[in-house]
Amino acid sequence: MEKTFRILRYDPEKDQEAHFQDYKVPYEKGLTVLEGLYYILENLDATLAFRSSCRAAICGSCAMHINGQYRLACRTQVSALNSDLITVRPLSHLTILKDLVVDLKPFFDNYKKIEPYLQPEKAEPAKEFTQSEKERGKIDKLVDCILCAACYGSCPVASTNPKYLGPQALVAALRFINDSRDGKTQERLAIVANDEGIFRCHTIFNCQQVCPKDIDPTNAILKLRGKSFMSKLTGKI
C-alpha cells in the first residue's frame, strides 16, 4: 500500500512561490509522518528540508501542519490520519527558510522577553532549593513545554502582530510565576500584563487544540489575567 505525501516546497534560490509536490511513500503499520519524510529524503528527493532530532516528541523540532492541524511529525501515526493523502505544510507566521524549515527567531525572541530562567529572591541555599510535592505540582504540565511552536503557528493573533508574546512565552511566564523558588512574580506579571501580552489574546483556543503536550496555553493566559488583575488592584504592578 502507498500513501501520497503532498509537501509544501519552497527553495529561496529558485522558487518565486511555495508550491506543493507529491511523493508516493510505501506504507507499513507504524509509519509516522516523520518516517515518511525520511523515506522521501533518502529514496526520492534529497533536496527536501525539514527539522527533526529526537523522533520521540521531546525535542520539539518537528512541529508542522499535517492534515488539518499542527502536530509533531514524529508522533503522528499515518494510520491515525485516516487518509491516503498526507498534506504537510511548515509552521505559519514564521518565514520559510526552505521547505518545512522556518525561521524561529521571532518565536525565541518572544520567549527571551519573559526572562525564562529562575530568578530567586532569597539567598542561595548551601546545598539546593527544596520544593514540596505540592509546590512542584503547581508547575506540573507547564514544565512539559518542548518549545515546538505549534501553538505559535496556530495562533491568528501571532500573525497580526509579531511582537505578541504568543501562547508559548505566556505558558513559560506562568511556569516561573508558579515556581516556589522564583522571586520575581510581580516583575514577570508586569512583562505580560499589556497589549503585547495577555491582553492581546482573543481566546481562540487554537493553542489548546494543537499543543502536543496537552498544556492548555489558553488556560495559562486566563490564570495570568487573574493574577495580574489582583496585582493591579493591590497596586503591586
Add this chain to the structure above:
Amino acid sequence: MRKKNQLVKLYDDFTLNFNTGTIAWLLHRVTGVLLLVYFLMHAFVIGSAVHGHVNFDTALAKVQTPFFHILEIGLIGVIFFHLINGVRLLIIDLTGLSKAHKVLFWIFMAALVVFMAYTARMILTNVLSEAGGSLK
C-alpha cells in the same frame, strides 16, 4: 516569496485551524463589524430628530417596511450571536473553564437556533398580518 496581505493570512489561519474556536472568533469579528455598520445607520435615523419631528417621522417610515422588518431578523441574529459568544468568553475568562469552550459553544448555538426560530416567527407573523395575510 511574496509577502501575504492580512486578509490572505486570515484566510489561511481560518482554513488551517478549522475548529470551533476559530469559527467562533471569526463570527465574533464579522458580527462586530456588522453591528458597527448597523449602529451608524441607527444613529443616522435617530439623529434625524434633530431636524424636527417631521424629518424623524419620514426617516422612520422609510425603515418601517416589510423589507426592513425581515432584515431585522438578521440583525437580531447578529446581536444575539455577538452577545452570547461574548458571555461565553466571559464565563471562561472568569471561571478558567477553558476546556469547556467547545461544549459551551454548542450549547449557546442551540440556544441561538431556538431563540432565532421564535424571533423569526414573531416578526414574520407581524409582517404578514400587516400585509393582510397570516402564518396559519
